[in-house]
Amino acid sequence: MTVEEMLKLRLPEWQALEADVAWLRRPTFDRRDPRRILDFSRRYRAACSDLALATAQRYPAETTDYLQQLVADAHSQLYRTESFSLLDWVRSLVVVVPHRVVTDPCFWIALGLFWSLFLGAGAATVLRPSYAVDLVGASTLSTMEEMYSRPVSENSNDLQRSLMTGFYVFNNAGIGLRAFAGGILGGVGSLVILAFNAIHLGAVFGHMLTSPQRANFVEFVTAHGPFELTAVVLSAAAGLRLGWALLDTRGWSRLESLQRTAPEALATAGLATVLFILAAFIEGFVSPSTLPYATKAGVAVATAATLVFYFLLPLVLFGTGKGAHRHDA
Amino acid sequence: MAAPLDTSLVLVSPENIAFEYRLAGPAPRALAFLIDLLLLGLLALAAGLVVGFVGQGSLAGFYLAGLFFLWWGGNAAVEVLANGQTPGKRALGIRVVSHDGLSINVSQSILRNLLRAVDLAPPFFPGVVSMVVTPRLQRLGDLASGTIVVVDRRAADAAPPVVDTGPNFIADMVPAGFVPPLALVEALADYVGRRRVLGPARRQEIAAIAAARLVAAWGTPPARDDDALLCAVYERATSEPAR
Numbered sequence: 001m002t003v004e005e006m007l008k009l010r011l012p013e014w015q016a017l018e019a020d021v022a023w024l025r026r027p028t029f030d031r032r033d034p035r036r037i038l039d040f041s042r043r044y045r046a047a048c049s050d051l052a053l054a055t056a057q058r059y060p061a062e063t064t065d066y067l068q069q070l071v072a073d074a075h076s077q078l079y080r081t082e083s084f085s086l087l088d089w090v091r092s093l094v095v096v097v098p099h100r101v102v103t104d105p106c107f108w109i110a111l112g113l114f115w116s117l118f119l120g121a122g123a124a125t126v127l128r129p130s131y132a133v134d135l136v137g138a139s140t141l142s143t144m145e146e147m148y149s150r151p152v153s154e155n156s157n158d159l160q161r162s163l164m165t166g167f168y169v170f171n172n173a174g175i176g177l178r179a180f181a182g183g184i185l186g187g188v189g190s191l192v193i194l195a196f197n198a199i200h201l202g203a204v205f206g207h208m209l210t211s212p213q214r215a216n217f218v219e220f221v222t223a224h225g226p227f228e229l230t231a232v233v234l235s236a237a238a239g240l241r242l243g244w245a246l247l248d249t250r251g252w253s254r255l256e257s258l259q260r261t262a263p264e265a266l267a268t269a270g271l272a273t274v275l276f277i278l279a280a281f282i283e284g285f286v287s288p289s290t291l292p293y294a295t296k297a298g299v300a301v302a303t304a305a306t307l308v309f310y311f312l313l314p315l316v317l318f319g320t321g322k323g324a325h326r327h328d329a
Numbered sequence: 330m331a332a333p334l335d336t337s338l339v340l341v342s343p344e345n346i347a348f349e350y351r352l353a354g355p356a357p358r359a360l361a362f363l364i365d366l367l368l369l370g371l372l373a374l375a376a377g378l379v380v381g382f383v384g385q386g387s388l389a390g391f392y393l394a395g396l397f398f399l400w401w402g403g404n405a406a407v408e409v410l411a412n413g414q415t416p417g418k419r420a421l422g423i424r425v426v427s428h429d430g431l432s433i434n435v436s437q438s439i440l441r442n443l444l445r446a447v448d449l450a451p452p453f454f455p456g457v458v459s460m461v462v463t464p465r466l467q468r469l470g471d472l473a474s475g476t477i478v479v480v481d482r483r484a485a486d487a488a489p490p491v492v493d494t495g496p497n498f499i500a501d502m503v504p505a506g507f508v509p510p511l512a513l514v515e516a517l518a519d520y521v522g523r524r525r526v527l528g529p530a531r532r533q534e535i536a537a538i539a540a541a542r543l544v545a546a547w548g549t550p551p552a553r554d555d556d557a558l559l560c561a562v563y564e565r566a567t568s569e570p571a572r
Binding site: 002003025044045048051052057058059060061062063068069071072075076079080158159161162163164165166167169170173174177178180181182184185189242255258259262263266269277280284 | 342343344346348349350387389390391392393394395396397400401412426430431432436439440443444445446447455469472473474475482511514515517518519521522523563564566567568
C-alpha cells in the first residue's frame with residue numbers, strides 16, 4: 001500500500017477523531033454516550049499507531065505534523081484533569097491539614113518568630129515610647145490615635161461594617177497570600193513579611209496600650225485577634241515549608257522536592273485564607289459593634305479555644321508520627 | 330536523530346508515542362497576561378459602576394471581597410474550566426499543561442497563579458529571570474506546580490494531509506533490489522510532500538539533480554521523467570504490503 005492509498009484509507013478516521021476531540025472539548029459534552037467515548041479511544045489508539053508508522057516510514061512532514069497534533073489533542077482529552085472534589089478538600093482541611101501543621105517545624109518557627117518579635121517590639125515601645133515613631137512613623141501613630149479617640153461603636157453602621165469586612169478580606173487575606181508566595185524564594189519572602197508585620201503590630205500595640213485611647217483600642221482588637229494573628233503565622237509557615245523544600249530535599253531533586261511539597265503548603269495557605277476571612281467577619285461586625293466588652297472578649301476566648309482544639313485534637317488522635325497523613329491530601 | 334536546538338519538548342505518552350510540544354516564550358505569555366489583566370480591570374470597573382449606581386453600601390463589601398477572589402483566584406478558575414486557557418492565552422494561542430502533557434488540575438492552577446505575586450515582584454521580576462534560565466521556559470509558579478505553557482496547535486487548524494505521489498508508470502525503471510538509504514527517503518519525503526505546489530517545470534528541475542545520481546549509480550539510461558522516477562523510488566521505500 002502506498003502512502004497515498006494509506007492516507008486515503010485513514011483520513012476519514014482521523015477526521016472522525018478530530019470531531020471527537022471537539023466534542024469532548026465542549027464543557028457540556030454528553031457523558032452518557034459511552035459508545036462515542038469507546039469509539040474515541042479506539043480511534044486514538046489507531047492514530048497513535050498511524051503516527052508510529054508515519055514516523056518510521058518517513059512520511060512527508062505535513063502528514064507527521066498533522067498526526068502529532070491530532071494525537072496530542074486526543075491525548076489531552078483522554079487523560080483529563082481528575083475531577084475536583086470539594087468534599088475531599090473539606091475533609092483534608094478538617095483532618096489532615098491541622099495534624100500536618102502542628103507536626104511541621106516550620107509552623108513552630110513562624111509562631112515563635114512572630115510572637116517574639118511582636119512582644120519584643122511591644123515591650124520596647126512601652127519602655128521607650130520613641131521607638132514607636134522610629135518603627136512605624138509618626139503619621140501612622142497619629143492616625144491610629146485619632147481612629148481610637150472615640151468609642152469604636154460610634155460612627156459605625158451596617159453599611160460601613162460590610163464595607164470594612166470586604167476590605168479586610170481583600171487586604172489581610174491578600175497579605176497572607178503574598179507571605180505564602182514569598183516562600184518560594186527559599187522562605188526569605190515569608191520571613192520578611194512575617195517579621196515586618198510582627199514588628200509593626202508590636203509597635204502599634206505597645207504605643208496604643210500606653211496612650212489615652214487604650215480602652216477603645218483594646219475593645220476593638222480583642223475579638224478578631226486570635227484568628228487574624230494565627231492566620232498571619234500560618235501563611236508564613238506555608239511559605240517557609242515551600243522554601244524549606246528547596247533546601248532540604250529529602251533525597252529528591254530540588255525541583256521534585258518543591259513540586260511534592262507544594263500541594264501541602266498550598267493547603268496550609270488555604271487554611272490561613274479561611275481564617276483571614278472568618279477574622280474579617282468578626283473584625284467587620286463584632287469588633288466595632290455596640291456589644292459589651294465581655295461579649296467581645298468571649299468571642300476571642302471561644303475562637304482561641306477553637307484553634308487549640310482544632311490543632312491539638314488530631315495530635316491527640318494520631319500522635320506526632322510524621323508521614324501519617326503526609327501524602328493523603 | 331539529534332534533538333533540534335529549539336524550544337520544543339518531546340513527551341512520551343502511555344501508548345509509547347512521542348509527541349512534541351512547542352514551548353511558548355515570554356512575549357506571547359506577557360501579552361496574554363496583559364489581556365487577562367485588562368479584562369479583569371474592565372470586569373472590576375463594570376462591577377464597580379453597578380455597585381456605585383445601585384448605591385447600596387452593603388454591596389461595596391461584597392465588591393471588595395469579590396475583588397479579592399477575582400484577583401487571586403479568577404485566572405485559576407478560568408484555567409481549570411477552560412482546560413488550561415484564560416481568555417488572554419486563548420487569544421495568543423497558548424495553553425498551560427502539566428509537565429507530563431496532561432491537563433492541569435485545580436491545585437496546580439491555584440498555586441501557579443498565587444505565585445505570580447512573586448514572579449512579577451519588582452525590581453528583579455524573578456519569574457522573568459526564571460523563564461530565561463530554565464530549559465522549559467518556566468516561571469517560579471510553573472516550577473513549583475509542575476506546569477509548562479505550550480503553543481496550542483490544533484489538528485483542526487492544520488489542513489488534512491494530502492500526498493500526491495504522482496505518476497508511477499516509471500516504477501519498473503527502479504532496479505528490483507534497490508533499497509534507498511534513509512537520508513534519501515527523508516529527502517524524498519520532503520519532496521513528495523511539497524511537489525503538488527510546484528509547477529511541472531520546477532519539479533523536473535529539482536528532481537533532475539537527484540535522479541541523475543540515481544541513474545548513474547544504477548547504470549541505467551536517463552529517465553524520461555525525473556519527477557516520476559523520484560516518486561517511484563519514494564513509493565518503493567514506503568509501501569506497506571497490503572493489509
